[in-house]
Amino acid sequence: xxPIREMLADAGITEQQWRVLRVLAEYGPQSSSTLASRxxxxxxxxxxxxxxxxxxxxITLSRDAxxxxxxxxxxxxxxxxxxxxxxxxxxxxxxDVKHRLGKDNYEALLDILALLDPDNPEGN
Amino acid sequence: xxPIREMLADAGITEQQWRVLRVLAEYGPQSSSTLASRxxxxxxxxxxxxxxxxxxxxITLSRDAxxxxxxxxxxxxxxxxxxxxxxxxxxxxxxDVKHRLGKDNYEALLDILALLDPDNPEGN
DNA sequence: CAATATTATTTAACATGTGAATTAAATATT
DNA sequence: AATATTTAATTCACATGTTAAATAATATTG
Numbered sequence: 416x417x418p419i420r421e422m423l424a425d426a427g428i429t430e431q432q433w434r435v436l437r438v439l440a441e442y443g444p445q446s447s448s449t450l451a452s453r454x455x456x457x458x459x460x461x462x463x464x465x466x467x468x469x470x471x472x473x474i475t476l477s478r479d480a481x482x483x484x485x486x487x488x489x490x491x492x493x494x495x496x497x498x499x500x501x502x503x504x505x506x507x508x509x510x511d512v513k514h515r516l517g518k519d520n521y522e523a524l525l526d527i528l529a530l531l532d533p534d535n536p537e538g539n
Numbered sequence: 540x541x542p543i544r545e546m547l548a549d550a551g552i553t554e555q556q557w558r559v560l561r562v563l564a565e566y567g568p569q570s571s572s573t574l575a576s577r578x579x580x581x582x583x584x585x586x587x588x589x590x591x592x593x594x595x596x597x598i599t600l601s602r603d604a605x606x607x608x609x610x611x612x613x614x615x616x617x618x619x620x621x622x623x624x625x626x627x628x629x630x631x632x633x634x635d636v637k638h639r640l641g642k643d644n645y646e647a648l649l650d651i652l653a654l655l656d657p658d659n660p661e662g663n
Numbered sequence: 664c665a666a667t668a669t670t671a672t673t674t675a676a677c678a679t680g681t682g683a684a685t686t687a688a689a690t691a692t693t
Numbered sequence: 694a695a696t697a698t699t700t701a702a703t704t705c706a707c708a709t710g711t712t713a714a715a716t717a718a719t720a721t722t723g
Contacts (some may be wrong), residue, residue: 431709447673458672459673460709460710463709520654523651524651527644527647530644536554553679578678583682586704610702
């Protein structure tokens with residue numbers, strides 16, 4: 416999404432990093448695997464992205480006390496600030512797309528894409 | 540497309556390389572920029588992909604005599620063989636997707652996606 | 664409890680995406 | 694014709710996609 420990338424460029428993050436922040440803001444601290452799935456990222460990609468984002472101070476990483484294999488990930492206030500600063504612009508961009516397509520087309524698109532989703536229980 | 544990648548894996552090529560071969564087979568020899576556009580690849584990506592494919596013997600590269608800036612690209616018989624060997628399987632995979640969605644959904648999807656295409660003259 | 668199997672994550676290697684800077688050849692200007 | 698401009702490709706640097714192999718911690722078995 417060019418307009419999304421453009422919006423995020425001055426925050427210095429990518430679309431994928433934006434999705435990670437959004438998921439963390441919505442669901443709170445969570446394990447790498449959960450986060451990867453929710454942000455539609457492959458596990459190895461998330462590993463690298465998380466390290467990058469930790470270096471940028473956008474998230475913190477820690478091991479789960481009960482299961483030290485589990486990497487727990489948490490958003491920082493600096494990461495949350497990006498969400499707070501950009502959330503409205505992101506909503507506007509989505510609204511624009513919706514408007515360009517028209518409501519009916521937009522909803523039809525979401526329905527059809529859901530049919531193609533491999534995680535969907537439609538027996539694909 | 541996991542099923543497409545799986546099909547191409549034993550031919551030793553990627554989805555992008557497959558698209559390059561398909562475009563060359565359909566339109567014949569052409570310049571890098573034309574090929575990139577038709578194969579939905581960014582120019583810098585095509586540059587690298589073309590070098591890889593030349594090393595594999597799937598395509599040949601040469602300079603246009605009239606304009607030596609222009610990189611002309613041509614499929615080899617070895618490249619054409621991959622097309623010949625896999626074209627039917629590829630059609631089956633597409634037919635499967637079409638069948639999973641149903642004809643109406645499939646056509647609706649193509650129409651809606653065309654609306655989102657930045658190259659489309661719909662005044663987006 | 665020791666050996667084995669499973670699970671969560673990481674690392675590696677290669678390919679592509681992306682935007683900016685660079686090069687080289689052709690075209691336009693003066 | 695010499696300089697400036699434009700155009701076609703390439704190169705760079707960094708980020709992610711993708712698959713397979715490797716680690717490390719936990720759970721399971723004998």
